[in-house]
Amino acid sequence: MFKKLSKLACATALALGLPAVALAELPGMRGTQHIGITVPDVDEAVEFLVDIVGCEAFFSFGPFGPFEDDWMTKNLNVNPRAVIEVITMVRCGNGPAFEVFKYTSPDQNPNPPKNSDIGGYHIAFYVDDINEATQYLRDNGVQVLESPHPLTGTLLEGMDWVYFLTPWGMQMEIVSAPDGILDEKQNNRNFWDPRS
Secondary structure (H helix, E strand, C coil): CCCCCCHHHHHHHHHCCCCHHHHCCCCCCCCCCEEEEECCCHHHHHHHHHHHHCCEEEEEECCECCCCCCHHHHHHCCCCCCEEEEEEEEECCCCCEEEEEEEECCCCCCCCCCCCCCCCCCEEEECCCHHHHHHHHHHCCCEEEEEEEECCCCCCCCCEEEEEECCCCCEEEEEECCCCCHHHHHHCCCCCCCCC
């Protein structure tokens, strides 16, 4: 299915302290440009991202569909009768943009996936002071799951994290590692960080 790296190539990369994925790369790949999220109400989602998280909304466009043929399935892997009502582009600090979708589809699942579901995901924002950011979220009526936790005993040691939920039930996270993480110190390499 995928071209696999040889055991020798992987061993060499590890011995040199390089990630194995550096040996194979999508031509011209520069990094993450945007992350697409589907929400039940684009206005509510953009308001949350702008007014609570501090992002900037850029522009909206759409609709796409309905199409009489199977364009939606061929191009987007969704139901052929699915419609994208609107898309709004949002930028959050020094990181990838969000492409916020409002879909309607005959087979739409209205429940966001959990992290334990196949295809489950979350988005993490870096903050300078995790305790201050956690209190800010709580003060603004955001459901924060527990309190910040340190990631001890892993190569992410030095990072604290806590999850929160958006008004539409999507999982998000805030993280902070003001002194860096253990992997950076042990392997003399930088994990991506929006401060860089």
